[in-house]
Amino acid sequence: VAIQREAYSAPAFWIDTVDLCFDLDPAKTRVLNKMTLRRNPDVPAQALRLDGEELNLARVLVNGAGTSFKMDGDKLVLENLPEGTEPFALEIFTTCLPSKNTKLMGLYVSNDSFFTQCEAEGFRRITYFLDRPDVMASYTVTLRADKAKFPVLLSNGNLVEQGELEDGRHFAKWVDPHKKPCYLFALVAGQLVCREQRITSRAGHDHLLQVYVRPGDMDKTEHAMNSLMASVAWDEARFGLPLDLERFMIVATSDFNMGAMENKGLNIFNTKYVLANQATATDVDYSNIESVVGHEYFHNWTGNRITCRDWFQLSLKEGLTVFRDQEFSQDLCAEASARAVKRIEDVRVLRTAQFPEDAGPMAHPVRPDSYIEINNFYTVTIYEKGAEVVRMMQTLTGRAGFARGMKLYFARFDGQAVTCDDFAQSIADANPESPLATLLPQFKRWYSQAGTPRVAARGEYNADAQTYTLHLSQSCAATPGQSEKQPFVIPLSLGLVGAASGAALPLHGTGSAGENHLFVLTEQSQSITFDNVAEEPVPSILRGFSAPVVLDFDYSDAQLLTLLAHDTDAFNRWEAGQRLALRSATAALASGTNGPVLNAAYVEAMRAVLRHPTLDAAFKELVLTLPSETYIAEQITLVEPQRIHTVRESMRLQLASELHADWEQTFADHQDNGAYSPDPLSSGRRALAGMALNFLCLAAVASGDALWPGKTLQRFKDAGNMTDRFNALQALVGSGHELAAPALARFHSLFKDEALVLDKWFALQAGAPDRGGNVLPAVRQLLAHPDFNLRNPNRARSVIFSYCSGNPGGFHRADAAGYVFWSERVMELDSFNPQVAARLARAMDRWKRLAEPYRSAACEALKRVAAKPDLSNDVREVVERALAD
Ligand code: ARG
Ligand code: ZN
Numbered sequence: 001v002a003i004q005r006e007a008y009s010a011p012a013f014w015i016d017t018v019d020l021c022f023d024l025d026p027a028k029t030r031v032l033n034k035m036t037l038r039r040n041p042d043v044p045a046q047a048l049r050l051d052g053e054e055l056n057l058a059r060v061l062v063n064g065a066g067t068s069f070k071m072d073g074d075k076l077v078l079e080n081l082p083e084g085t086e087p088f089a090l091e092i093f094t095t096c097l098p099s100k101n102t103k104l105m106g107l108y109v110s111n112d113s114f115f116t117q118c119e120a121e122g123f124r125r126i127t128y129f130l131d132r133p134d135v136m137a138s139y140t141v142t143l144r145a146d147k148a149k150f151p152v153l154l155s156n157g158n159l160v161e162q163g164e165l166e167d168g169r170h171f172a173k174w175v176d177p178h179k180k181p182c183y184l185f186a187l188v189a190g191q192l193v194c195r196e197q198r199i200t201s202r203a204g205h206d207h208l209l210q211v212y213v214r215p216g217d218m219d220k221t222e223h224a225m226n227s228l229m230a231s232v233a234w235d236e237a238r239f240g241l242p243l244d245l246e247r248f249m250i251v252a253t254s255d256f257n258m259g260a261m262e263n264k265g266l267n268i269f270n271t272k273y274v275l276a277n278q279a280t281a282t283d284v285d286y287s288n289i290e291s292v293v294g295h296e297y298f299h300n301w302t303g304n305r306i307t308c309r310d311w312f313q314l315s316l317k318e319g320l321t322v323f324r325d326q327e328f329s330q331d332l333c334a335e336a337s338a339r340a341v342k343r344i345e346d347v348r349v350l351r352t353a354q355f356p357e358d359a360g361p362m363a364h365p366v367r368p369d370s371y372i373e374i375n376n377f378y379t380v381t382i383y384e385k386g387a388e389v390v391r392m393m394q395t396l397t398g399r400a401g402f403a404r405g406m407k408l409y410f411a412r413f414d415g416q417a418v419t420c421d422d423f424a425q426s427i428a429d430a431n432p433e434s435p436l437a438t439l440l441p442q443f444k445r446w447y448s449q450a451g452t453p454r455v456a457a458r459g460e461y462n463a464d465a466q467t468y469t470l471h472l473s474q475s476c477a478a479t480p481g482q483s484e485k486q487p488f489v490i491p492l493s494l495g496l497v498g499a500a501s502g503a504a505l506p507l508h509g510t511g512s513a514g515e516n517h518l519f520v521l522t523e524q525s526q527s528i529t530f531d532n533v534a535e536e537p538v539p540s541i542l543r544g545f546s547a548p549v550v551l552d553f554d555y556s557d558a559q560l561l562t563l564l565a566h567d568t569d570a571f572n573r574w575e576a577g578q579r580l581a582l583r584s585a586t587a588a589l590a591s592g593t594n595g596p597v598l599n600a601a602y603v604e605a606m607r608a609v610l611r612h613p614t615l616d617a618a619f620k621e622l623v624l625t626l627p628s629e630t631y632i633a634e635q636i637t638l639v640e641p642q643r644i645h646t647v648r649e650s651m652r653l654q655l656a657s658e659l660h661a662d663w664e665q666t667f668a669d670h671q672d673n674g675a676y677s678p679d680p681l682s683s684g685r686r687a688l689a690g691m692a693l694n695f696l697c698l699a700a701v702a703s704g705d706a707l708w709p710g711k712t713l714q715r716f717k718d719a720g721n722m723t724d725r726f727n728a729l730q731a732l733v734g735s736g737h738e739l740a741a742p743a744l745a746r747f748h749s750l751f752k753d754e755a756l757v758l759d760k761w762f763a764l765q766a767g768a769p770d771r772g773g774n775v776l777p778a779v780r781q782l783l784a785h786p787d788f789n790l791r792n793p794n795r796a797r798s799v800i801f802s803y804c805s806g807n808p809g810g811f812h813r814a815d816a817a818g819y820v821f822w823s824e825r826v827m828e829l830d831s832f833n834p835q836v837a838a839r840l841a842r843a844m845d846r847w848k849r850l851a852e853p854y855r856s857a858a859c860e861a862l863k864r865v866a867a868k869p870d871l872s873n874d875v876r877e878v879v880e881r882a883l884a885d
Contacts, residue, residue: 002370005312011130012043015137016087018182020127024145024189026099026109033094033127035137038087047079051124051131052094053106059093076128092128101125102791102832110255111214112149113190115268117261120311120374123182133181133308134417143189144171150189152212156180156264158246176264178244179415181307186263188212188251195221199229201242207232212251213275220275223286223678224250227293234294234328239406241301248300250274250293254755257793257835258378260292262299269296272756272794278676278721280757283686285722286678290332295325306410309417311374315366315447316420318378319386323394326387337616338680340570344622347545347571350388352631354380355550358452359634360845361881363479367420367447372877375835381450388548389446393427395491395518395546396436396443405430420447435489435520442522443489450479453488455521456552461536467509468496468533470541473525474549480881490521493546495569496530496537499559502566508532515568516543538562543569555579561605570619577605577623581651585632588647589640597651603658610662617670618684621691626651629808633846640851645809649769653702656695663699667692676721683723690727697735709737716743726760733768758787759798766802768810775810776817779803790828793836800825804843811843812850816857819844823861826875827868834872841865841878859883 016036023030039045053074060069062081070077082088101108106125107116116126124131141155147170153162157176164170192212199207209228211221228250235241245265256270273292276285302324303317326346330339357363357380364377366386371377394402405427412426424444428437436443453476460469472492476485494517496505504515509531512518519528530537538559542551555563555576563576580602588597609615609623629648633639656663670689673682693715696708712728719725729747732740744761751757766779782788782799789795804811804822811818822843829837847858865871866879 002372003374004370005310005368008310008312010040010043011132011135012040012046013037013048013130014040015130015135017140018137019140019142021142022144022187024098024114024143024150026112026114027097028095029098029107029114030093030095031127033092033129035090035092036087037090039081039085041085045083047077048081048090050076050078050092050128051121052076052128053121053125054101055094055096055125055128057092057094057128059091061089061091063089064091074124094127096126103835104255104257104793104833105835107187108255110253111190113188113192113253114145114150115188115251115253115255116186116263117257117268118185118263119183119261120314120378121183123185126185129182131182132310133183134310136179136181136307136415136417138179139174139176139185141174141176141185141187142171143174143187144169145189150191152188152190152192152194154186154188154212154249154251154266156184156186156266178264178304180264180304181417184262184264184304184307186261186266186268188266188268191215192251193218194249195225197225197229199232201232202236203242205242207243207245208247210247210249211274212249213271214252217252217271217275220277220280223276223281223289224269224274224293227290228297230290230332231294231297231328234331235298235301235324238327238331239301239324239403241410244300244305248297250296254794255792257833260296262296262303264300264304267296269293270794272759275756278678280722280751280754282723282726282760283678283683285756287329287683291325291329294328295321298324298328301410305415306413307417309419311371311377312368313419314374314377315382315386315389316418316423318383319366319388320390320423322383322387323390326391333680335616335680337570337619338684341616341618341622341680341684343544344571344574344619346384350380350384350545350548352628352634354384354548355452356630356634356846357381358385358450358479359477361480361848361884362842362845362878363450365448365450365482369448369481373834373838373873375874376838376877385548392443392446392489392491392547393424393436395493396439396489396520397427397431397434401431401434402427420444435491439489439520439522442487445486445488449476449485449488450482451476451485452548452550453485453490454550454552455490455492455542455547457539457541458554459537459539461533463536466533467529467531468537468539469527469529470494470539471525471527472519472521474521475524480884487522487524488547488549490547490549492519492521492541493517493543493569494519494528495540495543495567496533497540497562497566497568498534499536499538499562501535502562504566504568505530505533505535505537518546540567540569540572542572542575544571557583557599557601561601564605564623565608574619574623577609578627580605581626582632582635585627585644585647585651586635588650589632589636589643596654597647598654603654606655607659607662610659610666616681616684617688618680621684621687624655624688624691626655633808633849637849638851639846639849639854641808641812641854642814645770649809652695653698656699657702659695660699663692663695667696671715686721686723686727690724690731693728693731694734697731697737701735701737709735709739713739713743717746722757726764730764733764736769736771752787755792755794759794762788762795762798763802763806766799767806770807770810773810773813773815775803775807776813776821779810779821791832793833796829796836800829800840801843804840812854814853816853816861819857819861823864826865827871830868830872830875834874837872838874838878841875841882844879844882847882 019034021032105122143153153172155174161173194212197209252271252274260269408430409426510517560576567573700708716728
């Protein structure tokens with residue numbers, strides 16, 4: 001049954017203090033929960049209804065005496081509580097079964113250690129509680145466990161006492177000095193070691209930072225610790241937000257449904273986002289770790305100090321915190337070019353994952369109106385689109401203005417559970433003259449309306465009058481439950497590039513000095529005229545991707561080539577190349593001819609980029625990367641995934657052969673990068689060298705030449721870091737060369753004890769380019785591999801998600817076998833971990849756009865899953881929305 005945002009009402013009781021005592025035992029853990037509560041005087045007197053799930057209830061005492069209670073479904077209902085608003089004591093004794101907890105929500109066991117995951121609604125699996133984020137309490141936690149098996153006992157806040165108990169047991173007592181909602185509760189117990197770092201803040205306070213891992217993983221903790229120190233320093237420098245705890249801990253676990261969790265003072269992370277050394281982690285892993293460590297740390301203020309009133313406000317903390325982690329990573333880049341690269345990467349994620357979500361059956365506003373299962377709303381819309389909404393607020397108020405808005409937000413709401421409206425109002429109120437303030441109600445449509453707006457632009461140059469007029473209009477397609485959309489506030493960063501000269505033209509008549517103008521589109525249609533435009537310009541619109549929209553402008557090839565060669569905005573320079581490649585792909589798909597897809601001008605432009613003397617390697621790699629199959633599919637109405645795959649592969653082959661000598665030169669120029677460091681410059685060089693090898697192997701397979709595959713195998717063997725090694729392996733696997741098999745075998749034997757590296761090994765094979773339907777049989781074999789384990793989410797994702805979501809050419813088969821495989825895995829996963837199953841279910845979101853025979857086969861597979869009688873709410877919500885019309 002769906003929960004409605006409008007149905008919010010304040011809790012009938014407040015919980016002021018919680019004293020939890022755990023007797024930890026994997027088979028049966030005993031939890032004694034002593035709370036003080038009081039009635040909320042603002043709400044009519046009523047019974048106390050506590051959430052609980054899979055708990056065994058042993059005892060309930062009110063003010064120390066037995067009391068009557070009843071069960072209403074999962075809820076524990078107490079009707080005879082003391083009247084009046086005086087605090088009273090409630091004591092609840094329950095047990096739970098951590099070793100049988102396969103959902104990985106609540107208290108569970110992983111590799112013989114205890115971990116918790118409470119967001120969004122996992123705390124109710126630990127004890128009966130008001131499991132909602134607007135109930136904030138002070139926590140004291142005592143952990144008791146066998147000392148030999150569980151030497152480390154951690155919870156939120158400060159360690160105030162520890163000692164021995166009889167029978168080889170010991171205890172630790174933790175007090176969290178900050179009030180918090182229960183979703184931020186955490187405990188960890190097990191055999192762990194930690195890297196420690198003492199730091200002193202700008203304000204002169206001392207803090208202890210710790211990163212806890214399993215004993216063999218200490219040599220992979222340095223980067224996470226460096227990232228944490230950089231995060232602490234950045235939040236203090238950029239936003240004046242210091243660490244508010246004496247001790248801040250990160251703990252890694254290899255069984256985790258998501259990326260990481262910001263529990264107060266005790267962040268719990270998927271090992272994937274903690275562990276790295278140069279032998280086992282790639283540059284991408286290093287950069288993800290930096291982002292995720294930053295993200296969870298930044299939640300300490302945006303999420304923990306100020307939290308969400310209800311889960312419809314999830315983007316209040318997630319959108320804002322993604323924005324903050326994106327800014328953090330950009331600010332860590334010394335070079336402007338590296339910042340642009342980071343921006344392009346972030347936009348690529350938004351457009352390949354969020355735009356399809358916004359156009360599909362699961363489309364929802366950044367602040368949703370209803371949900372059945374909240375876990376299904378930890379989405380790219382809430383996170384990444386939410387971050388773009390915050391970014392637009394910064395664009396409309398300026399960097400200093402936005403920082404002022406953040407200050408006001410904390411001044412108003414520190415320690416409270418609030419709404420997205422409260423945040424937007426704070427940023428606007430701190431900048432009363434800004435367009436954000438004057439347009440606030442309209443701006444907030446970004447929170448309430450789902451769907452990706454389209455901006456259509458048309459330009460008119462009057463050579464006699466030397467004026468250039470841009471005519472702009474906006475629209476937004478209907479989404480489920482929202483047929484009509486009102487106009488959005490769309491900040492458009494604009495510039496003009498001389499069509500003949502390639503020069504950046506001054507923008508007269510706009511009120512903006514210089515070469516950049518921020519035009520705020522608010523009406524359905526508007527125009528802007530530039531004066532004294534001395535030559536015919538090419539408009540550069542939506543610079544830096546200043547709003548999460550699709551821009552339609554009927555550029556000629558020549559205009560795009562001008563932008564690609566000359567635009568001073570790196571984002572639009574990259575975008576021009578993407579548009580050129582995309583139009584070649586869609587033209588080939590529409591015409592169905594088998595000739596070369598890319599025209600000579602495009603290939604020459606790519607050659608010029610590769611040879612460019614000053615462009616960054618990282619930027620070149622982005623420009624030379626063709627739009628993904630998923631992104632191409634989003635641009636057309638009747639999708640034939642196999643044909644898209646074939647067309648894109650032929651584009652790749654064309655770049656490989658026509659630029660062959662340039663790839664050789666590129667590899668020669670970028671292969672040697674000295675001692676390993678994951679900085680943006682050398683990462684970019686490794687990425688470009690890896691791309692060169694990819695194309696050289698591809699060309700070699702086509703021509704039957706053995707030179708480059710041999711060299712690639714040698715590089716694979718000699719590599720001094722995982723990035724170079726994996727790129728070489730990928731080049732062999734991606735080209736389908738026969739040397740791929742021995743290289744894969746060697747890789748496996750080298751890294752058989754490194755779980756995260758084995759995940760890469762599985763993922764690479766499940767995501768390999770399909771050749772005559774060979775991937776699905778390989779995937780089925782991988783599932784039978786002794787190292788495969790469906791219960792481990794990382795391993796399940798590495799094979800199943802890499803195939804079903806990451807390999808459209810291999811997944812969408814005319815014989816429907818890919819969809820059958822999908823439905824089997826969704827149902828299998830759903831029987832023990834609905835959250836992971838529901839993520840996998842999303843792989844079919846865009847089924848309605850498929851051509852036959854795919855479409856009917858996909859529909860049948862969805863119906864098969866929907867027909868399963870004991871389906872979880874998680875999967876049911878996803879498949880029923882997919883099947884709805
Ligand atoms: N708040 C966490 C983060 O973004 C994500 C937790 C999601 N958990 C879940 N069960 N859906 O950092
Ligand atoms: Zn988050």
